[in-house]
Amino acid sequence: MEKKKVVVGMSGGVDSSVAAYLLKEQGYEVIGVTMQIWQDEEEFVQEENGGCCGLSAVEDARRVAASLDIPYYVMNFKAEFKKNVMDYFVAEYLKGHTPNPxxxxxxxxxxxxxxxxxxxxxxxxxxxxxxxxxxELSNGRYALQKSVTAAKDQTYALYNLTQYQLSHTLMPVGDYSKDQIRAIAEKIGLRTANKPDSQEICFIPDNDYAGFIDREAKGQVPPPGNFVLADGTVIGKHKGITHYTIGQRKGLGIALGKPVFVTAIRPDTNEVVIGSNEDVFGTTVYAKNLNFMSIPDLDGEMEVIGKIRYSHKGSPCTIRKVEEDKVVCQFHEPVRAITPGQAVVFYDGDIVVGGGTII
Known part of the structure; x- marks a missing residue:
């Protein structure tokens, strides 16, 4: 029988390196590929861009592929990355949203x-x-299931995959904890065994989002404007809406004698709304750009666990459709910092039901 062929996206990190090893052990014909997505920066910038974008990632992945004795290629996805990730990131911030690139x-x-x-x-x-x-569920649909390790589970960032994509994807690491993955890497002598996980957004290694947006959105960056209370009372000046996100407390540069937080961003009037911690909590979330996984579509109401950001543990809520591509999600208890641009992802136990973009 001919071996099934699988292309493993290799970032040079320990997880994708071990994924390639596990699939080879399972009898697949494995090809390693690193996606070249960094733009035409200076070489030293590329070198610094850790995570899955840097030149060092290519070097690490190439060496891992050699040690596993699998073919290895670098594929150029610069244009796709620029359009679908970087440009999208900037456009969303200009609308007062906080996207998840x-x-x-x-x-x-x-x-x-x-x-x-x-x-x-x-x-x-x-x-x-x-x-x-x-x-693959009993109804014939493919769905994501949480990994065995809750601490590292990445289903939230993958809720948007289509049925076709899921049916042609393998995720061998989901059956292991991070410690087990590092142990496998050490056992087989992979040079990436103790490489640290990347934390920041790969195309903004210095974490200065506002600076990045200023450079990319030449001439379109919103100017400074007013900090206001919910009723419109002006209480100070902000640096521009791209510097803020819902729930933010630090770096506001405003003293009201008590802790205050960003509760809303109003791009139409160029205002950043300030309030108390209680004002940051809400129970109703609307979302669009829906993608359903475990079910073909939402019919009537459904009780699920909703997650409104990667670090949110999830809370019980009821979801129902209000338009063809719009769902309302009613949380049973208030949740903190409902942020337009982030995803809300729905779970039924360990299974991803679907999700959408918070509006």
């Missing part, structure tokens, strides 16, 4: 573009080092 990258670059190109070279599957599992 990893979700856009997963859906449109790692899956759409890499899967298409992998199929063109005769692959049956693509694979990644994400901490998640893919399961």
């Amino acid at each position: 990893c979700i856009a990258c997963n859906r449109y670059v790692k899956w759409e573009s890499l899967l298409k190109r992998s199929m063109e070279i005769g692959a049956d599957y693509i694979a990644t080092g994400h901490y998640a599992k893919i399961t």
